[in-house]
Amino acid sequence: MKILILKRDKLGDMLLTTPMFALLRQQFPDARIDVLANTYNAWVIDGNSDVSRVWSYQRVKEGGRIHWRAALLQARQTLALRAEEYDWIIVANGDASHRAIKRAVWLGGRQVVSYVDARNTHRRVTHPLEIPKRIHEARRMANLLTPLGVTLPDTLPPLRFHLPADAQAFATTWLAEQGLAPGGYITLGLGARRAKKQPTTEQILRWTQHFNDAWGLKTVFMWTPGKSDNPMYPGDDETAQPVLDANRPWIVPFRGPLKPALGLIFNGRTSLFPDSGLMHFAAASPGGVLGFFAETDVSPPPDQWGPIGPKADWLEAPKAVSELGDELVLARVEALLQK
Template structure:
């Protein structure tokens, strides 16, 4: 049984960038349920910037899951340190082996949430994630299943940015020669999953077309996307701004605020853009928009016509055909971009 008014709560989640952003509505609702509690959030060290400015979190705890905290013994030692915090309630949001093992070894008054079957005996209450829901709603449903609250209303994905990040972003655009009156469109061409990537040559065509219409274009992405962006730019006839690999996560979010629109593959940075309330056009191939789509009304999803059904039984990480992305045309993306831009222009009147 859950403690009635826990004073110290630990939430654990060690998944990827987009997944972490999809838990931010959960944090908002949890804070509303326990306004006076200390709510700590344990996340992957490299993603701490996603929640470091989140007002619903008391402390962000970092774990270097691919570095010094990798391995069973390192996780066990980390759990022992967390045990010294004497948490009233630990909530684990994902049943992967790493966080299940970690939370199983934390001494706390009550441990609940999703859990790998091997570690269920160490939990006070285990819940099963409702994977038929959109991922953000799936994490929110954890609060209902635990009986914490039935009111799941929220403001969507949230990633507040610091003044320092805004200053870095402003300096980048100033040095790039971007004028105040110029409209900027961002492109995010990377994705951790190869089959989610739309061709760089087609991004180049989109960029050139938008530039011809008077828009400036900026490429975003991390250092791992540098070669993809370099390849795309090699096909262009106009000169874009290149922000790839130049920003921290906080700075990326700040830089995206300047955009009138972001055109993107299904990826973590897509969710960053959504957290900044920037309108997006998102290309979807093997993944399901119903489960992992834009958690916002300010989005248009573009898919190949006719749709490819090869991933109907689940997303493929490898595919020789990739018809779902190859049959998604430049004309479709430009049409969606124009539609979204017109819609945004009307809303500003």
């Protein structure tokens, strides 16, 4: 059997699809299980033994520019994929996507599985599925396997992610330079694009002092580089600055790209992150994560996007994380440290 899974989403979304890959491999141990992803998110599944091959492509439009060479390469890739004559093509989107469905149809699989709705569908989708409501995104992905006869277990397989070697090498060098040992610190990040999901400067200063005084753990404080008005990738430089200005000796700042950040997260004792892609990667790390959610009547709720794993926990605030009491937050962090 030959199966192709289309996954065009963000990095955290790709990570949340890895339980789906594991279920497929368990059900069809001899199948060829390929993934079609873009160059932005394909590296997330490097080294994943549940996947036979990753086909990657560059986006044709990035940063407002059209990349004609990428368009040509995608056309050639489409012909190569059609020649594979896949038995199943699965559109691994949590919602119905006309563009993803169209791409799947172009690839000519014998059976095509996708979530659809009134506006996003195609007559050649052989297994159109209704979009499930209020279930976790990882289970929503796994639910796409039901037309293949896969029965979903009560507990999905764990997230699977292999820390890149260069990320580990960076962490080893950087930690030595900062006088930190693996497991000797907590990572706290500002990875959300909405201020209501982020702890305040005062909360960060109080929590990190407790980490240091009560547990002897310093804090690696990280944030998304850049200005908040960046239309492509809003950053948190302005939000992070008051924490830096406080100049606390137990806070070690890190402002850098994603893969080095992952190296630091995976070498820490545990992590705290707002709802974000980094939160999901931290959930897959040895130390786990405490995630923060707020105003979930208008923002994505934790029952769909909460961190998952044996060392994953989350807190939900009515309107903003600033409402969460220190005692509650610190008790949850301590529980993670004891797991």
